Amino acid sequence: MKVNDNGIYIDGIDKKILRALMEDARTPILEIARHVGISGAAIHQRLKKLEKSGLLAGSKFIINPKVLGYTTMAFVGVYLDKAISNPEAVKQLQKIPEVIECHYTTGNWSIFIKILTKDNEHLMHVLNSEIQSIKGVSRTETFISLQQQINRQIKI
Amino acid sequence: MKVNDNGIYIDGIDKKILRALMEDARTPILEIARHVGISGAAIHQRLKKLEKSGLLAGSKFIINPKVLGYTTMAFVGVYLDKAISNPEAVKQLQKIPEVIECHYTTGNWSIFIKILTKDNEHLMHVLNSEIQSIKGVSRTETFISLQQQINRQIKI
DNA sequence: TTGAAAACACAAAAATTTTCGATATTTTTT
DNA sequence: AAAAAATATCGAAAATTTTTGTGTTTTCAA
Numbered sequence: 326m327k328v329n330d331n332g333i334y335i336d337g338i339d340k341k342i343l344r345a346l347m348e349d350a351r352t353p354i355l356e357i358a359r360h361v362g363i364s365g366a367a368i369h370q371r372l373k374k375l376e377k378s379g380l381l382a383g384s385k386f387i388i389n390p391k392v393l394g395y396t397t398m399a400f401v402g403v404y405l406d407k408a409i410s411n412p413e414a415v416k417q418l419q420k421i422p423e424v425i426e427c428h429y430t431t432g433n434w435s436i437f438i439k440i441l442t443k444d445n446e447h448l449m450h451v452l453n454s455e456i457q458s459i460k461g462v463s464r465t466e467t468f469i470s471l472q473q474q475i476n477r478q479i480k481i
Numbered sequence: 482m483k484v485n486d487n488g489i490y491i492d493g494i495d496k497k498i499l500r501a502l503m504e505d506a507r508t509p510i511l512e513i514a515r516h517v518g519i520s521g522a523a524i525h526q527r528l529k530k531l532e533k534s535g536l537l538a539g540s541k542f543i544i545n546p547k548v549l550g551y552t553t554m555a556f557v558g559v560y561l562d563k564a565i566s567n568p569e570a571v572k573q574l575q576k577i578p579e580v581i582e583c584h585y586t587t588g589n590w591s592i593f594i595k596i597l598t599k600d601n602e603h604l605m606h607v608l609n610s611e612i613q614s615i616k617g618v619s620r621t622e623t624f625i626s627l628q629q630q631i632n633r634q635i636k637i
Numbered sequence: 638t639t640g641a642a643a644a645c646a647c648a649a650a651a652a653t654t655t656t657c658g659a660t661a662t663t664t665t666t667t
Numbered sequence: 668a669a670a671a672a673a674t675a676t677c678g679a680a681a682a683t684t685t686t687t688g689t690g691t692t693t694t695c696a697a
Contacts, residue, residue, distance in 0.1 A: 333548060335549075343542065343544065346541075346542035347541055347542045347543075347544065348541070349539060349540060349541070350506040350507065350540035350541055350542045351506065351540055353683080353684060353685090354684070354685065354686095355683090355684070355685090363644090363645070363646085364645065364646050364647075365646095365684085365685080365686095366645075366646065366647080366648095366685095366686080366687085367644065367645050367646075369685070369686065369687095370643095370644075370645080371644090378548060379545055379548050380544055380545055380548040380549065381542060381543075381544060381545075382543045382544060382545040383505060383542075383543050384505060384506035384507055384540060384541065384542045384543060385502075385503055385504070385505070385506055385540065385541055385543060385634070386499065386502035386503045386506045386537060386539075386540045387503075387537075387538045387539050387540060387541055387634070388499065388503065388536055388537060388538060388634060388635065388637070389535055389536055389537075389538040390634075390635045392489060392534060392535050392536040393491075393536065393635065395635055398584075400556075400584075400586070400593065415630045415631070418630075418631065419631060422635075422636035424631060425631070425632070425633050425634065425635065426629065426631055426632055426633075427629070427630045427631035428554075428556075428626040428627075428628065428629050428630065429626065429627045429628040429629075429630060430556070430624045430625060430626050430627060431624055431625045431627060432622075432623075432624040432625075433624075434624075437556065437624060437626070438631070441635055466588075467588075468586045468587060468588040468589075468590075468593060469586060469587045469588075470584040470585065470586050470593070471584075471585045471586060471587060472584065472585040473582065473583070473584050473585075474571045474583045474584065474585060475571070475574065475575060475580060475581070475582055475583035475594075476581070476582055477581050477582075478541070478543070478544060478546075478581065479544065479546045479549065479551055479578075479581065479597055480578035481544070509652080509653060509654090510653070510654065510655095511652090511653070511654090519675090519676070519677085520676060520677050520678075521653090521654080521655095521677095522655085522656085522657095522675095522676070522677065522678080522679095523675065523676050523677075525654070525655065525656090526674095526675070526676080527675090638697100639696100639697085640695105640696095640697090641694100641695095641696095641697105642693105642694085642695085642696105643692105643693080643694075643695095644691105644692080644693070644694085645690105645691080645692070645693080646689105646690090646691075646692090647688105647689090647690090647691100648687105648688090648689095649686105649687085649688080649689105650685100650686080650687075650688095651684100651685080651686070651687085652683105652684080652685065652686080653682100653683080653684065653685075654681100654682080654683065654684080655680100655681080655682070655683080656679100656680085656681070656682085657678105657679090657680085657681095658677105658678100658679100658680105659676105659677085659678095660675100660676080660677080660678105661674100661675080661676070661677090662673105662674075662675070662676085663672100663673080663674070663675085664671100664672080664673070664674085665670100665671080665672070665673080666669100666670080666671070666672080667668100667669085667670075667671085
């Protein structure tokens with residue numbers, strides 16, 4: 326019981342620590358300690374180890390876009406013609422703040438992105454004025470997310 | 482200079498605070514204070530306000546799935562036949578840990594999901610044994626993300 | 638069974654967060 | 668325009684949390 330295929334072994338205590346912090350990165354170590362039944366120092370030590378292993382990739386404050394009026398999420402499949410390279414297109418997409426994810430995918434599209442806009446009008450503007458105007462983008466297919474029903478990280 | 486359409490006004494200092502914490506939820510208040518030029522107590526008070534406004538939706542530790550061997554991300558468009566209701570399908574999808582996002586979308590599919598698996602074999606298993614076996618799922622279309630090139634939150 | 642390494646506990650030290658009263662600033666009311 | 672009220676900030680103290688030593692216990696492999 327030392328390492329798994331990927332170089333790190335996570336036991337039940339590690340899992341409890343991770344689950345608590347994945348839920349709320351501000352959970353005090355001592356609270357976790359009380360919950361799992363070992364000392365705070367031991368938790369701390371385990372966290373260092375998890376961090377060193379690379380499993381812990383950092384922490385983020387999550388903001389609620391709706392409060393800022395961003396209520397429309399959409400997925401967009403982008404067709405690129407051969408004129409433009411994928412990295413060049415991504416570079417352009419980086420500049421569009423509404424683009425929050427970008428994937429290089431198999432299948433119909435060259436690029437698949439997730440975008441967040443205030444409303445349909447804003448969405449239309451991003452599609453027509455921002456994305457379509459990138460050199461090499463020939464066509465797009467848009468799917469609006471009417472509701473996001475699941476949003477979570479990998480299960481530990 | 483009080484509120485915007487959505488009930489909250491975020492000034493430049495708030496933005497700096499948020500940007501720091503969105504990047505790393507563990508950034509010390511005093512470090513932010515030094516950076517923006519007001520006292521730690523003031524930062525603290527602003528954070529309380531941002532929290533109360535609902536803009537701050539919490540914090541999360543981010544784990545790197547690759548370290549656990551999860552290297553394959555895919556998007557799946559799911560066709561449902563009328564026999565099953567959307568909520569019922571979502572309920573079933575909830576039980577599949579590999580499903581990390583689920584959207585109710587416009588367009589071809591009824592449901593659009595993001596899944597994370599160890600490899601293609603694992604992906605195939607989730608598709609064939611888990612998702613296809615949900616009552617009412619008639620067909621799926623899968624797009625594998627060969628590389629995720631952008632992953633960020635809304636720009637503040 | 639033994640020895641080394643890893644995990645742990647306890648307690649002190651360091652760092653961070655939270656609170657609080659006093660000003661100061663801004664906004665609203667009169 | 669002045670007065671009143673509401674907000675925001677500050678500095679310092681208090682409370683909490685994290686981090687660091689040191690020594691003990693546990694684990695595991697030889």
